[in-house]
Amino acid sequence: MKIAVTGGKGGTGKSTIATALAYYLSQNNKVTLIDADVECPNDSIIMGAEEIDHKQVHQFIPKFDMKKCNHCGQCSKNCKEHAIIVTKEKLIFFPEQCTGCQVCMYVCPEKAISKDEKIIGEIKTYKANTNLTIKAGILKPGIEESANIVKELVKETDNNDKFTIIDTAAGTHCDVIKSLIPSDEVLAVTEPTPLGLNDLKLIIKVVKELKKTVGVVINKYGLSEEYQNKIRDFCNKEEIEIIGRVYYDEEIIKQYISGKPIIREEIKEIGEHYEGKSC
Numbered sequence: 001m002k003i004a005v006t007g008g009k010g011g012t013g014k015s016t017i018a019t020a021l022a023y024y025l026s027q028n029n030k031v032t033l034i035d036a037d038v039e040c041p042n043d044s045i046i047m048g049a050e051e052i053d054h055k056q057v058h059q060f061i062p063k064f065d066m067k068k069c070n071h072c073g074q075c076s077k078n079c080k081e082h083a084i085i086v087t088k089e090k091l092i093f094f095p096e097q098c099t100g101c102q103v104c105m106y107v108c109p110e111k112a113i114s115k116d117e118k119i120i121g122e123i124k125t126y127k128a129n130t131n132l133t134i135k136a137g138i139l140k141p142g143i144e145e146s147a148n149i150v151k152e153l154v155k156e157t158d159n160n161d162k163f164t165i166i167d168t169a170a171g172t173h174c175d176v177i178k179s180l181i182p183s184d185e186v187l188a189v190t191e192p193t194p195l196g197l198n199d200l201k202l203i204i205k206v207v208k209e210l211k212k213t214v215g216v217v218i219n220k221y222g223l224s225e226e227y228q229n230k231i232r233d234f235c236n237k238e239e240i241e242i243i244g245r246v247y248y249d250e251e252i253i254k255q256y257i258s259g260k261p262i263i264r265e266e267i268k269e270i271g272e273h274y275e276g277k278s279c
Contacts, residue, residue: 001162001163001164001184001185001274001277001278002157002163002164002166002182002183002184002185003021003163003164003165003166003183003184003185003186003187003274004166004168004179004180004182004183004185004186004187004212005017005018005021005165005166005167005168005186005187005189006168006176006179006180006186006187006188006189006203006207007168007170007188007189007190007199007200007203008170008171008172008188008190008198008199008200008202008203009170009190009191009195009196009198009199009200010170010171011170011191012189012190012191012196012199012219012220013189013191013219013220013246014167014168014170014189015035015037015042015043015046015167016046016219016252016256016262017187017189017217017219017246017267017270018033018043018165018167019033019043019046019047019167019261019262020261020262020263020264020267021165021187021267021270021271021274022047022128022132022134022163022165023047023128023129023132023261023262023263024263024267024268024270024271025162025163025165025271025274025275026128026129026131026132027131028275029131029161029162029163029275030131030160030161030162030163031131031132031133031161031162031163031164031165032132032133032134032135032156032157032159032161032163032164032165033047033128033132033133033134033135033164033165033167034134034135034136034153034154034156034157034164034165034166034167034179035134035135035136035137035167036137036150036153036154036166036167036168036169036175036178036179037167037168037169037170038121038136038137038138038139038146038149038150038153038169038175039139039146039169040169041136041137041138043134043136043167044124044126044128044134044136045259046256046259047126047128047132047134047259047261048128048259048260049126049127049128049132049134050126050127051124051125051126052125052126052127053124053125054122054123054124054125055122055123056119056121056122057119057120057121057122057123057137057148057149057152058117058118058119058120059098059099059100059117059118059120059145059148060098060100060102060115060116060117061093061095061098061100061116061117061118062075062084062093062098062102062104062105062113062114062115062116063113063114063115063116064091064093064112064113065112065113065114066091066112067112068110068111068112069091069110069112070110070112071086071087071088071089071091072086072109072110073086074104074107074108074109075091075104075107075108075113078103078104078107079103079104080101080103081097081098081099081101081144082094082097083095083097083098084104095118096142096143096144097144098118099144099145099147099148100145100148102115119140120139120140120143120145120148120149121137121138121139121140121143121146121149122137122138122140123135123136123137123138123149123152123153123156124136124138128261133161135153135156136153137149137150137152137153146175147174147175147178150175150178150179151178154166154178154179154181154182157182162278163274163278166179166180166182166183168180172199172202172203172205172206176203176206177206177210180206180207180210180212181210183212184213185212185213185214185215185274185277186207186212186213186214186215187214187215187216187217187243187270188200188203188204188207188214188215188216188217189216189217189219190216190217190218190219190231191218191219191220191223192218192220192221192222192223192224192225192226192227192228192230192231193223193224193227194227196227196231197227197230197231197234200216200231200234201234204238204240214240215240215241215242215243215273216231216235216240216241216242216243217242217243217244217245217246217270218231218242218244218245218246219246220246220247220248221245221246221247221248222247222248223248243270243273244266244267244269244270244273245266246264246266246267247266252264
């Protein structure tokens with residue numbers, strides 16, 4: 001079973017829940033945890049995991065044959081990232097701006113552009129315990145587009161483990177959608193605050209467009225009875241199950257910053273929910 005843990009708003013505790021759920025499920029099952037927040041991956045740090053492997057991720061960039069180029073400017077006109085500037089005398093290429101769409105290569109009438117590549121990041125593999133493997137995408141500093149890292153990382157969900165937990169980035173942007181697509185179910189983590197409720201509504205819209213089964217976890221439970229009730233009312237209206245409530249507790253913070261697995265009865269209940277469905 002592939003479970004995507006998401007939440008819209010940053011700081012709701014999405015990674016806290018994802019890592020705790022992965023650790024609980026790994027007690028009796030083979031589990032892979034995918035850290036798809038490629039601009040700020042931290043699941044391996046939260047788990048105190050050891051790196052065991054890594055591989056580079058490459059992306060297309062154009063290679064120009066200036067003997068064939070007639071400076072027509074078609075590559076520049078069609079580059080949505082403005083990575084190519086063409087004058088009568090020069091062609092200037094900014095590789096850090098290129099996102100690898102390959103349009104320039106296809107529109108060049110002189111076939112003066114071929115394929116080259118650049119390193120845009122890497123995928124690291126960690127071991128947290130015997131049954132728990134973590135795969136993290138890491139975007140190289142200065143690279144504009146992160147979607148290609150996520151695209152490669154999502155391939156790591158094609159494994160034989162009983163559970164794959166996909167910890168998405170915050171928000172509802174392209175990277176998050178790419179992370180949600182391979183999932184069997186979605187677990188939306190929210191918090192009882194105005195922004196928590198607002199972003200829960202946004203991510204639920206995305207999940208429903210993707211036609212995914214979704215459940216909700218209210219993290220930091222106990223902060224606001226008013227917004228706990230509003231989240232409950234919203235979930236009832238949308239016919240979404242509240243799978244768990246994780247109470248705000250300083251002990252969780254201590255475990256989090258010390259790189260120890262978070263062990264809670266509330267996490268056990270969430271894990272049992274998915275173990276029951278995977279039988």
